[in-house]
Amino acid sequence: MRACIVGAGLGGLLAAANLAREGFKVEVFEKLPYPGGRFTNLPYRGYQLSTGALHMIPHAERGPLGKMLRQLGAGVEIIPSQPQAKFRISGRDYEYEELPSLFPLRDKLKVAKIIAMLKLGRATGEESYRSWLEKQIRNELVFKIADSFTGWSLSLKASEVPAKEVIAQTKNINKLGGPGIPAGGCGGVTKALVDVLQSEGAELHLKQRVKAIKQKGGAFEVLAEEKRSYDIVVSNAGPKVTAELARTILPEEYARAVSRIKGAAGIKISVACKKPMLGHSGVLFTPEAERINGINEVTNAVPELAPPGEHLLMSHQRLAEGADVKREIELGLRDLRELFPDFKKYCRVLAVQVYRNSWPVNRAPSGTHLSPATPVKGLYIVGDAVKPEGWMETDGIAAGVEEALRHIKASY
Amino acid sequence: MLVHEEQCVGCGACMPFCPKEAISVYGIAEIDPERCVNCGLCAAYCPNDAIEGD
Helix, strand or coil: CEEEEECCEHHHHHHHHHHHHCCCEEEEECCCCCCECCCCEEEECCEEEECCCCCCECCHHHCHHHHHHHHHCCCCCEEECCCCEEEEECCEEECHHHHHHHCCHHHHHHHHHHHHHHHHCCCCCCCEHHHHHHHHCCCHHHHHHHHHHHHHHHCCCHHHCEHHHHHHHHHHHHHHCCCEEECCHHHHHHHHHHHHHHHCCCEEECCCCCCEEEEECCEEEEECCCEEEECEEEECCCHHHHHHHCCCCCCHHHHHHHHCCCCEEEEEEEEEECCCCCCCCCEEECCCCCCCCEEEEHHHCCHHHCCCCCEEEEEEEEECCCCCHHHHHHHHHHHHHHHCCCHHHHEEEEEEEEEECCECCECCCCCCCCCCECCCCCEEECCCCCCCCCCCHHHHHHHHHHHHHHHHHHHC | CEECCCCCCCCCCCHHHCCCCCEEEECEEEECCCCCCCCCHHHHHCCCCCEECC
């Protein structure tokens, strides 16, 4: 069986490594000169910036990605964040469990109830997380905390994500624990996966763009530098590009449906720090900041992501559709200066990176639940547009790959 | 090198690869024509086909 993987992002690499181990003859085509897509390192002035992700895996070694990397024999240590998260409110940092203590008695009980409901899981239909919360409580701080969580992890406002999605995610956090930082950052994971591909005999072609996916005589014909034939095709190029590449074989309704999907956008600011500004390896949620949803300082767990003695701090903020990008960046930078009064003294902005349009945070917003199976038998989609319910970020990608593999195993 | 503004998202992938540190990214990429030596590395590393030789 021959498998063609279009795109060497995290989803493509995971699919390729799994299929190679299952005995498929695997070829991966990547248009860029490097593998990893939005999940690898960008070395810059001694710091390991990233092409996308914030060097964090939502459920560390215990989630779908950690589990899959272990099964593949990709030796990457993922250091659990300690603490998992804190919330900066009125200048002080609180743990999740401490949040009810911030509210007056009447609301304290309601907040404790919301936390319990998030844990036990109750919500149906398409109701948004925001309107689900509004039924329990009317308190601006609660809504801001919710927005900071969904903004950080999904690049969405609480009003843009279904309540049942957030509840499913919270259940997974309660069950599996919070984030971790891979040794070597995103690039450490990508390198480990490329090593697996090599040892399994899969071929990785860089700087080779796939131009068309067609079918001929019961097989797929993929046109890259040359025309080659495959039994299955797994595309990590995103649903829109995939529909475009395979336009002669996919039904028009499918192409129309995926063309309507709007990705989630965001802005990441990477900062070089002369001293630890957070001092821990968890997420600092910033509900009261104007734009920034959260911050991490990964060098507290993986010091080699910055020069010796220095730190790498990264902030993330959701970017609303149609917003003035330069103004959003200004507001993000102002947040950083306000959150850290000694910012000017110890910190230097290394890069401001925007993720939108053809290079977004997520190609489909969380809660979309696009199936990895397309209407064409043998053509599958992986990547951040294909996240099963309850799984966010890179764990969502791994869970989507798992689902794709289940479809493939059932048919081949 | 020329940046196509409607294609560039401002992801910054080009910036670290520029041997002349001619690229600054703030919303979109800008290339300092005084420093640029037209080596084309930025275009090769751009995920969005937003940079071309001039």
